[in-house]
Amino acid sequence: xxxxxxxxxxxxxxxxxxxxxxxxxxxxxxxxxxxxxxxxxxxxxxxxxxxxxxxxxxxxxxxxxxxxxxxxxxxxxxxxxxxxxxxxxxxxxxxxxxxxxxxxxxxxxxxxxxxxxxxxxxxxxxxxxxxxxxxxxxxxxxxxxxxxxxxxxxxxxxxxxxxxxxxxxxxxxxxxxxxxxxxxxxxxxxxxxxxxxxxxxxxxxxxxxxxxxxxxxxxxxxxxxxxxxxxxxxxxxxxxxxxxxxxxxxxxxxxxxxxxxxxxxxxxxxxxxxxxxxxxxxxxxxxxxxxxxxxxxxxxxxxxxxxxxxxxxxxxxxxxxxxxxxxxxxxxxxxxxxxxxxxxxxxxxxxxxxxxxxxxxxxxxxxxxxxxxxxxxxxxxxxxxxxxxxxxxxxxxxxxxxxxxxxxxxxxxxxxxxxxxxxxxxxxxxxxxxxxxxxxxxxxxxxxxxxxxxxxxxxxxxxxxxxxxxxxxxxxxxxxxxxxxxxxxxxxxxxxxxxxxxxxxxxxxxxxxxxxxxxxxxxxxxxxxxxxxxxxxxxxxxxxxxxxxxxxxxxxxxxxxxxxxxxxxxxxxxxxxxxxxxxxxxxxxxxxxxxxxxxxxxxxxxxxxxxxxxxxxxxxxxxxxxxxxxxxxxxxxxxxxxxxxxxxxxxxxxxxxxxxxxxxxxxxxxxxxxxxxxxxxxxxxxxxxxxxx
Amino acid sequence: xxxxxxxxxxxxxxxxxxxxxxxxxxxxxxxxxxxxxxxxxxxxxxxxxxxxxxxxxxxxxxxxxxxxxxxxxxxxxxxxxxxxxxxxxxxxxxxxxxxxxxxxxxxxxxxxxxxxxxxxxxxxxxxxxxxxxxxxxxxxxxxxxxxxxxxxxxxxxxxxxxxxxxxxxxxxx
Numbered sequence: 001x002x003x004x005x006x007x008x009x010x011x012x013x014x015x016x017x018x019x020x021x022x023x024x025x026x027x028x029x030x031x032x033x034x035x036x037x038x039x040x041x042x043x044x045x046x047x048x049x050x051x052x053x054x055x056x057x058x059x060x061x062x063x064x065x066x067x068x069x070x071x072x073x074x075x076x077x078x079x080x081x082x083x084x085x086x087x088x089x090x091x092x093x094x095x096x097x098x099x100x101x102x103x104x105x106x107x108x109x110x111x112x113x114x115x116x117x118x119x120x121x122x123x124x125x126x127x128x129x130x131x132x133x134x135x136x137x138x139x140x141x142x143x144x145x146x147x148x149x150x151x152x153x154x155x156x157x158x159x160x161x162x163x164x165x166x167x168x169x170x171x172x173x174x175x176x177x178x179x180x181x182x183x184x185x186x187x188x189x190x191x192x193x194x195x196x197x198x199x200x201x202x203x204x205x206x207x208x209x210x211x212x213x214x215x216x217x218x219x220x221x222x223x224x225x226x227x228x229x230x231x232x233x234x235x236x237x238x239x240x241x242x243x244x245x246x247x248x249x250x251x252x253x254x255x256x257x258x259x260x261x262x263x264x265x266x267x268x269x270x271x272x273x274x275x276x277x278x279x280x281x282x283x284x285x286x287x288x289x290x291x292x293x294x295x296x297x298x299x300x301x302x303x304x305x306x307x308x309x310x311x312x313x314x315x316x317x318x319x320x321x322x323x324x325x326x327x328x329x330x331x332x333x334x335x336x337x338x339x340x341x342x343x344x345x346x347x348x349x350x351x352x353x354x355x356x357x358x359x360x361x362x363x364x365x366x367x368x369x370x371x372x373x374x375x376x377x378x379x380x381x382x383x384x385x386x387x388x389x390x391x392x393x394x395x396x397x398x399x400x401x402x403x404x405x406x407x408x409x410x411x412x413x414x415x416x417x418x419x420x421x422x423x424x425x426x427x428x429x430x431x432x433x434x435x436x437x438x439x440x441x442x443x444x445x446x447x448x449x450x451x452x453x454x455x456x457x458x459x460x461x462x463x464x465x466x467x468x469x470x471x472x473x474x475x476x477x478x479x480x481x482x483x484x485x486x487x488x489x490x491x492x493x494x495x496x497x498x499x500x501x502x503x504x505x506x507x508x509x510x511x512x513x514x515x516x517x518x519x520x521x522x523x524x525x526x527x528x529x530x531x532x533x534x535x536x537x538x539x540x541x542x543x544x545x546x547x548x549x550x551x552x553x554x555x556x557x558x559x560x561x562x563x564x565x566x567x568x569x570x571x572x573x574x575x576x577x578x579x580x581x582x583x584x585x586x587x588x589x590x591x592x593x594x595x596x597x598x599x600x601x602x603x604x605x606x607x608x609x610x611x612x613x614x615x616x617x618x619x620x621x622x623x624x625x626x627x628x629x630x631x632x633x634x635x636x637x638x639x640x641x642x643x644x645x646x647x648x649x650x651x652x653x654x655x656x657x658x659x660x661x662x663x664x665x666x667x668x669x670x671x672x673x674x675x676x677x678x679x680x681x682x683x684x685x686x687x688x689x690x691x692x693x
Numbered sequence: 694x695x696x697x698x699x700x701x702x703x704x705x706x707x708x709x710x711x712x713x714x715x716x717x718x719x720x721x722x723x724x725x726x727x728x729x730x731x732x733x734x735x736x737x738x739x740x741x742x743x744x745x746x747x748x749x750x751x752x753x754x755x756x757x758x759x760x761x762x763x764x765x766x767x768x769x770x771x772x773x774x775x776x777x778x779x780x781x782x783x784x785x786x787x788x789x790x791x792x793x794x795x796x797x798x799x800x801x802x803x804x805x806x807x808x809x810x811x812x813x814x815x816x817x818x819x820x821x822x823x824x825x826x827x828x829x830x831x832x833x834x835x836x837x838x839x840x841x842x843x844x845x846x847x848x849x850x851x852x853x854x855x856x857x858x859x860x861x862x863x864x865x866x
Contacts, residue, residue, distance in 0.1 A: 033808070033847060033848075034808055034830075034846045034847070034848060035848070036808070036812065037808065037811065037812065037815075038812075038815055041811060041815055041823065041827060044823075044824075044827045045827045045830050045831050045834075046831075048827055048828055048831030048835075049831045049834060049835045065835060065836065068837070068838065068839050068842065069842070071839040071852075071857070072839050072842050072843055072848055072850070073843070073848050073849060073850055073851050073852065074851050074852060074856075075851075076848070
């Protein structure tokens with residue numbers, strides 16, 4: 001049946017009006033203004049105008065856009081003032097404003113923010129207590145956030161009345177030291193909140209017998225930084241958690257008493273391991289979706305995890321965090337615990353065995369979220385960039401797709417796991433459990449302080465075979481051998497972003513057939529870099545100190561494939577500043593070209609590389625960033641290209657989305673879009689034909 | 694006689710697909726669309742339920758132009774078969790999730806069109822589209838001064854000077 005026949009047939013089904021006037025819904029087209037929008041939509045728009053993330057702002061900040069809205073026109077003002085839900089976020093720092101908000105919010109439940117962080121001057125407790133009582137707001141409070149140095153006594157008066165609607169309670173103390181102060185939660189000893197679902201306490205003095213903590217309705221419990229003197233023991237935590245069967249989110253950051261603290265309080269018993277709890281004594285948290293836990297050593301983490309029984313897909317976020325900020329795993333552990341029971345191997349093994357099955361289930365996508373395996377992060381507090389210790393390195397493992405989980409560890413946090421690499425107690429890493437999943441969207445190796453072999457060890461510690469994108473900018477990677485040792489087994493890498501001296505190492509590594517038998521670095525590479533302390537360090541000096549440290553035997557004896565990055569599709573070369581003319585060094589560009597030719601020949605792409613069809617899909621892209629004014633001289637680059645026939649690999653991709661950076665981020669033209677080509681043409685630097693140059 | 698819009702094979706589904714609806718826009722254009730596509734609209738769903746109750750099918754007359762209707766159909770076609778939280782009456786109330794990437798491009802239209810789309814979505818009871826449009830409009834005026842808001846959305850200041858400078862208005866909005 002043709003289209004028109006189908007339509008005729010369809011029309012016969014309908015009782016069509018003969019003229020548009022016969023039906024009242026026909027309207028004459030007219031300009032549409034926002035005043036014509038239904039009131040509920042306008043109110044919704046106003047609501048969305050407030051701060052998108054209310055957690056990050058005080059209620060007062062959220063109010064400002066609303067006040068602006070009420071001044072636009074009388075219609076908007078009427079709509080805003082009559083939409084009670086817009087005014088339910090009430091900040092207690094101005095009584096007249098509070099009264100106005102209470103009136104506008106009518107009888108709706110309210111979110112109350114008491115920001116007293118600048119001292120008692122901002123909140124006149126007595127006056128506000130009177131105001132709260134006068135306006136009968138306690139029964140209306142659904143969410144209460146209090147920020148200050150310690151809880152204001154007036155709260156006690158306030159909560160003498162029952163807050164039956166209260167669902168969320170947050171106390172944030174701004175005290176960063178530990179003066180003696182009363183138990184904050186003692187204020188609530190006699191208070192019951194039958195609907196309390198969320199409790200967040202930051203730097204408060206938590207009384208571990210407080211009924212608040214035993215509210216069976218709780219689904220979210222977050223406690224940060226309990227004072228050392230008041231930290232609960234594991235058995236106290238056990239008791240609390242046992243009464244919270246519906247818990248879905250649990251965050252305990254520096255809260256539980258550590259073995260070290262136990263040893264100081266009870267010197268005779270501290271070293272004895274935590275008695276093994278049978279399954280019956282474990283706390284069953286069958287609803288738990290997210291667990292974030294931070295303490296001083298992995299031993300304490302293991303102790304804590306041993307009391308829990310959680311679903312297999314709970315997202316786990318672990319953090320080692322020493323109180324003095326300097327965690328030396330070997331030294332501290334050896335002082336504290338008896339080897340060999342507590343070794344890095346045993347700890348990591350036990351953590352992963354408990355929380356990552358030896359055969360990881362395949363990743364399943366459910367509503368856009370990756371589910372099916374745990375996210376494990378191992379971190380310490382010091383950032384890589386804060387340290388000058390060349391032996392520091394970082395380990396992050398887990399499913400860190402930021403788009404799939406709020407609890408995932410942000411890569412930019414650069415978490416580090418400090419370790420004395422020359423310790424005699426370095427564990428037998430080759431026997432560590434293999435946890436072979438796709439971990440990263442990108443793997444940043446940025447810290448200049450990484451010593452030569454730490455990264456290969458790291459990559460073996462948690463084999464990262466699923467990595468598809470590698471960013472390298474450390475001058476440590478001017479060594480070709482290191483490229484092989486670190487990335488040799490990452491056969492799924494399709495994208496490499498490399499910059500600075502590391503370009504040399506990459507060129508040599510790509511050119512070589514198999515792993516070099518010795519460390520290899522170009523003779524002429526001797527550029528200097530500023531280290532973290534701002535001192536100029538010569539590459540030669542750095543290199544000499546690195547090769548003085550031998551590789552561990554199990555790394556040295558690794559068997560690697562004969563081709564580095566066999567599936568490479570995109571290469572981006574960055575930071576080729578005029579000060580560091582690495583591409584101009586003898587052999588570097590030739591090796592890079594030859595390496596890529598070899599790569600393409602091995603993959604059968606060679607013939608096609610010479611005959612890119614106009615408008616065909618990219619076979620291999622090579623992007624040069626940071627070429628242009630202030631960077632590598634264009635004429636030099638053009639000459640380099642001609643000399644090396646590098647241009648055959650460079651292609652302008654029709655789809656900017658396929659590239660690693662966005663044009664709006666580029667300070668200067670890059671050789672990848674039409675504008676750049678025009679720019680090049682203006683500079684007299686037209687290199688090859690129009691399709692690729 | 695009502696004008697029949699030109700229909701090609703891509704707009705009239707073939708055999709085996711869901712039942713067809715005839716939508717008539719305010720500019721008297723007839724648009725044929727699969728019932729399945731428009732099921733995201735509560736208004737249309739209720740109409741269809743009515744058809745089934747009376748065993749009689751009618752054209753559905755809509756109070757907006759074919760240009761706007763086509764945009765709405767484009768939206769519904771894109772999300773055909775997708776579950777969108779905002780459309781689920783049993784789900785949690787819509788949060789402050791950012792405008793979806795596709796929606797952002799889809800709603801990259803002039804102010805007039807954006808307002809027409811949100812009105813149409815409201816009429817058709819497509820909550821997710823109303824939400825996306827509302828977020829897009831809120832993004833346009835968030836953080837702006839009163840004067841800038843007026844300019845962006847073409848709103849006339851109808852306050853008297855007295856009202857504008859009254860102390861109560863200044864203090865608490």
